Amino acid sequence: MAGSTIWFSLLLAAASARPATALWPWPHYIQSSDQRYAILPKNFDFQYHDGSAAQPGCSVLDQAFQRYRHLIFNTASDSLTARTGKQHMAEKNTLIVFVVTPGCNQLPSLESVENYTLTINDEQCFLLSETVWGALRGLETFSQLIWRSADGTFFINKTDIVDFPRFPHRGLLLDSSRHYLPLSSILDTLDVMAYNKFNVFHWHLVDDPSFPYESISFPELSRKGSYNPATHIYTVQDVKEVIEYARLRGIRVVPEFDTPGHTLSWGAGVPGLLTPCYSGSEPSGTFGPVNPILNSTYEFMSTFFLEISTVFPDFYLHLGGDEVDFSCWKSNPDVQAFMKKKGFGEDFKQLESFYIQKLLNIISLYGKGYMVWQEVFDNKVKLQSDTIIHVWREETPETYSKELELITQAGFRVLLSAPWYLNRITYGPDWKEVYLVEPLAFDGSPEQKARVIGGEACMWGEYVDNTNLVPRLWPRAGAIAERLWSNHRVTDLEFAFKRLTKFRCELVRRGVQAQPLGVGYCEQEFEQT
């Protein structure tokens, strides 16, 4: 396209100028100039294009207007009374927001359009989008464009932005099983996700160590399987609060209930669900994965996932399917007999497939789509063509690229997480490595590349709880957010470092305990000009 050279020179111009603002993630097309307009907080309003400040039933934007007013001006109580346009500055009093297809009460989905354009010039201060979700992304960009001079005056420069996401699925995984995360810390994370234009919260709710989800159909699961059934659980009401809080920020909530492995915590609440392991000819008293040979297992899964399908409105459920340990199945004589009867020989992958297949059939009956970890594909489980495969195995770029190639060749859509395990930390600027990952760097046709729908940053919880979650996540997850949102040519580390450093200061100003990227300091009070 003809725009590419223009685009690139704009990028360089913005990089070499001393930008008073720093956008994160970087928009697809931006042109800005030194022409600036003052913004006086007490005069400033967000408005719909019909002139109203609120629209009946449009909670998504009504609330976003209030949030962004607070985010932009909250540290400015001093200047709310101060210094009105003494230099007769050109002033902007209103951001007009025009959403072509309002639809305010819906849920965001994988298909949601998040495009927007933002135009700030002598004539207008205008945000245009197809959907409310695009308007949310544009409001965030607008908030990042505003800067303050040394005397505390707010300014916005003449700017043109045309922006849209590179990938439709830009997720963050939190693990609330290894450590329980308080509801407030999940809600706070959703806020920061929205600042980064992330749009999927992958909630890895339960795992071996604890089962904090309070099921309506099987309350014993959390009563016996959580760390503390009074304090360390999420009620259905809590879950609904998370889903609505996320929706208001244009974020989908995809829950993961991983089976047949990673299910130790399920066992206490549902006797008979897990496979008894044997030591010789005697049960050893320990338990393995979900028992795939019993009808009662599938009866349980049918009821349980009917509830989950109802409580979580997103079209997709994440069904896990990773790291199934076969040793317990191997030790159990009933399982061995079942294998023989089915003609599986010694191939326990076939038994795993048998289980997953039955589970997927159940989920399909409920009209849901599913995501699974890559082993389900690797083990050749028969999958519906709309299944999304999640690549996680942390090997080398060569191995996960090969995996992307094979999955897309087989016609499936795919998500990348393998290089994005943020729970792993090293000394120094480790954001650079995750930043430079290129999800489409594998051999494949354009059709194959189009099947990569995005990726997810993962924050596994073995060494992470509410004390260190925030600084470990931010701004490091921002590097992945930009990779998934911005043009693939936005890879200049110096340009990224400058903007991410400023963005991190902005996060701190917004009350997020984001860790520093290196030596330096934040201008907490205002940006120097």
Ligand SMILES: *[C@@H]1O[C@H](CO)[C@@H](O)[C@H](O)[C@H]1NC(C)=O
């Ligand atoms: C905004 O304009 C001011 C001068 O009015 C200039 O110093 C600054 O670099 C401009 N910022 C951007 C991002 O263009």
Ligand SMILES: *[C@@H]1O[C@H](CO)[C@@H](O)[C@H](O)[C@H]1NC(C)=O
């Ligand atoms: C959103 O932007 C992308 C990239 O320019 C474009 O392909 C797509 O058609 C746009 N969608 C809408 C609804 O404007």
Ligand SMILES: *[C@@H]1O[C@H](CO)[C@@H](O)[C@H](O)[C@H]1NC(C)=O
């Ligand atoms: C399990 O269900 C299958 C199919 O409905 C049936 O043929 C089989 O007898 C059942 N097994 C037991 C142990 O109830």
